Amino acid sequence: MNSRPAGRRRGVRAEVLRGPFDPGGQPLVTRENHLHLSLFAWNVRNGLSASKAVLSNPQRHQDFWQWPTASKLLKETERAGFDSQLQYGMWSGYGGATGWNEAQLDFATAATGSAAVTERLGIYTTIHVGYEFHPVLIGKMTASIDHISAGRLGVNIVAGSNAADYAQFGLDGPPSQEVRYAIADEFTTALKYLWTSDEPVDFEGEYFTMYGAQVNPRATSRPRPLLIAAAGSDIGLDYATRQCDALFITSQDNDVEGYAKRAKKIHDMAAEHGRRARVCAMCYVVMEQSDAEAADTVEWMKSQIDDDALQTWLVRAGHVLNSERQQLDSDQVGTSRTEEAKQDPYLGIGQKFYESLGLGMGAYRLFGSYETVANQLIDLYEAGVEQVALCFFDPLKGVQEMREHVIPLLRARGYHQNPV
Ligand SMILES: Cc1cc2nc3c(=O)[nH]c(=O)nc-3n(C[C@H](O)[C@H](O)[C@H](O)COP(=O)(O)O)c2cc1C
Numbered sequence: 202m203n204s205r206p207a208g209r210r211r212g213v214r215a216e217v218l219r220g221p222f223d224p225g226g227q228p229l230v231t232r233e234n235h236l237h238l239s240l241f242a243w244n245v246r247n248g249l250s251a252s253k254a255v256l257s258n259p260q261r262h263q264d265f266w267q268w269p270t271a272s273k274l275l276k277e278t279e280r281a282g283f284d285s286q287l288q289y290g291m292w293s294g295y296g297g298a299t300g301w302n303e304a305q306l307d308f309a310t311a312a313t314g315s316a317a318v319t320e321r322l323g324i325y326t327t328i329h330v331g332y333e334f335h336p337v338l339i340g341k342m343t344a345s346i347d348h349i350s351a352g353r354l355g356v357n358i359v360a361g362s363n364a365a366d367y368a369q370f371g372l373d374g375p376p377s378q379e380v381r382y383a384i385a386d387e388f389t390t391a392l393k394y395l396w397t398s399d400e401p402v403d404f405e406g407e408y409f410t411m412y413g414a415q416v417n418p419r420a421t422s423r424p425r426p427l428l429i430a431a432a433g434s435d436i437g438l439d440y441a442t443r444q445c446d447a448l449f450i451t452s453q454d455n456d457v458e459g460y461a462k463r464a465k466k467i468h469d470m471a472a473e474h475g476r477r478a479r480v481c482a483m484c485y486v487v488m489e490q491s492d493a494e495a496a497d498t499v500e501w502m503k504s505q506i507d508d509d510a511l512q513t514w515l516v517r518a519g520h521v522l523n524s525e526r527q528q529l530d531s532d533q534v535g536t537s538r539t540e541e542a543k544q545d546p547y548l549g550i551g552q553k554f555y556e557s558l559g560l561g562m563g564a565y566r567l568f569g570s571y572e573t574v575a576n577q578l579i580d581l582y583e584a585g586v587e588q589v590a591l592c593f594f595d596p597l598k599g600v601q602e603m604r605e606h607v608i609p610l611l612r613a614r615g616y617h618q619n620p621v
Pocket residue numbers: 288289290291327359360361362363378431432433434435436437438449450451483
């Protein structure tokens with residue numbers, strides 16, 4: 202039972218502790234005839250590339266997150282006509298020969314820096330809710346970023362499941378899905394109060410308590426910053442469709458039909474709560490002048506997959522690693538490859554999954570010429586995907602090619618408009 206600390210300012214009692222909760226309504230979720238384009242994972246080493254092909258030119262393929270390059274990349278992204286940048290939320294990398302994701306710019310400073318070097322680009326950051334960050338701290342930081350960016354902030358809420366991240370915070374994790382999303386639900390409600398309430402708030406939840414809590418400035422965005430959630434499970438989708446505005450997804454059936462099914466499910470779930478949801482697909486892009494050239498690059502990358510980095514990813518994700526479907530536990534975080542996996546060129550997960558992890562961490566694959574990539578994006582949009590988060594093998598080259606070739610094709614065909 203919580204008790205209000207003596208002598209503290211009393212606020213308005215928060216009547217709502219879990220969603221749906223939309224004070225002032227939802228922000229604009231989708232625009233007609235517009236595929237929202239985001240640059241994803243620019244803030245971590247290698248992005249989604251777990252192939253030793255990145256070692257051929259570390260500056261272009263691995264170290265784009267370093268600020269001299271990243272700040273240029275973000276300006277180019279805005280100039281190309283992208284709608285937003287979306288950050289990857291990460292505290293522990295996956296190692297291997299490529300040091301996959303082993304360096305990361307954080308959710309707050311990277312968002313603030315990117316706001317300062319751009320004028321229009323949406324600033325979508327990614328924040329974990331399981332690591333005991335208090336809503337007042339995050340509410341204060343995000344409202345300040347929204348203020349500095351003049352209302353361009355979006356927040357991707359991640360109920361993380363990476364045991365090594367929890368361990369860094371001294372926590373034994375991850376908790377069960379039920380607990381992870383109960384925390385996320387309460388956290389999101391508290392954040393919405395802080396962003397929007399003109400009165401100090403008293404909030405007595407199961408996981409978070411705040412008395413007389415208020416941030417000033419409150420959020421600049423009206424009615425509030427856009428909320429995204431990267432969830433996979435049904436419990437996660439339920440939270441996301443009740444509390445957030447966009448869902449950042451992958452699909453196990455990694456084809457357009459798989460995304461169409463998932464998009465319909467998400468749109469239907471949101472409608473049941475009287476809400477709207479934008480579906481955002483994580484995509485990995487290898488683009489060249491012709492399909493044949495892109496296929497050559499892809500084959501080269503596949504031949505160089507960083508097995509040790511992938512192995513660590515699989516262990517952390519608690520994946521099935523061998524024919525007995527043995528589930529590895531978190532005690533094995535960071536261990537090197539098992540004997541069994543060493544015998545199998547695909548680490549016991551099959552060629553398809555192995556290659557899709559190595560080239561894009563399971564993202565939807567956009568491989569081919571500019572025309573092919575534009576057509577694939579249109580197919581996704583027609584399948585109900587209203588946003589794509591694009592991660593490129595070579596981000597500076599990719600963004601430039603989007604500006605020169607792909608975005609003009611999308612606009613000519615009525616699938617992208619000038620960002621607002
Ligand atoms: C498209 C997508 C993006 C994700 N991005 C992140 C991320 O940036 N940081 C992170 O720790 N987890 C990330 N995750 C992992 C999820 O937050 C989640 O833990 C995982 O998908 C398991 O699903 P569940 O939480 O619904 O059980 C992402 C998941 C998806 C599907």
